[in-house]
Amino acid sequence: MSAGDEITLDAVDRRIVRLLQEDAGLSNNALAERVGLSPAPLSRRLQRLYDSGLIRQTVVIDPRKAGIGLQAFLEVTLERSVTMVGERFIETVSRMPEVIECHTVAGDFDFLLKIAVRDVADYKRLLWEGFDRITEVKTLRSTILIDTSVMRTGRLP
Structure with a gap:
């Protein structure tokens, strides 16, 4: 699947994305527990979401703390x-x-x-x-x- 293709998401995928948007610092174990999966299937789903380009890893900085006035x-x-x-x-x-x-x-x-x-x-x-x-x-x-x-x-x- 190329990054431009639309990905089909089920309810679990949507919950994973929503939880990560709320708290990107969740450990895989905590995320797996919250969506009702064991860590291995969660890791496979996360990898699919990253490989598809739906989820992109990024760092958000606080502008003021970075000296951006x-x-x-x-x-x-x-x-x-x-x-x-x-x-x-x-x-x-x-x-x-x-x-x-x-x-x-x-x-x-x-x-x-x-x-x-x-x-x-x-x-x-x-x-x-x-x-x-x-x-x-x-x-x-x-x-x-x-x-x-x-x-x-x-x-x-």
């Missing part, structure tokens, strides 16, 4: 919305450590980026030294993130 959403409009230009833009922003998310969108702009920096001066540096050098960028529009009230990493339909 400012987060922003940056709306980017390119001069031309052709595949090659878009791919080049994605490749460029993928190399910027301050860009923590890059979404291709439909609407009034082409990309929505989430930026994490130390402070306003660091954001100004990124805009002037990073994005000003990307010739395909037509417009940039910033929205400063004040607080994150709800954050989920995904949900099952």
Whole structure:
């Protein structure tokens, strides 16, 4: 099964995913107990969920504790919305450590980026030294993130 294929989930798979979303630090034994499986079948199910790409292992950091004092959403409009230009833009922003998310969108702009920096001066540096050098960028529009009230990493339909 390739990572792009949809995976069929039963009630136990859904419970495993939900429990891990609530507490990713659960041990396999504790998770097995909560879903009513022994550790071996649970491990096989988890491996299938990871292999399918449904579950991706990631580390979520606390921005303030990491010295990130400012987060922003940056709306980017390119001069031309052709595949090659878009791919080049994605490749460029993928190399910027301050860009923590890059979404291709439909609407009034082409990309929505989430930026994490130390402070306003660091954001100004990124805009002037990073994005000003990307010739395909037509417009940039910033929205400063004040607080994150709800954050989920995904949900099952």
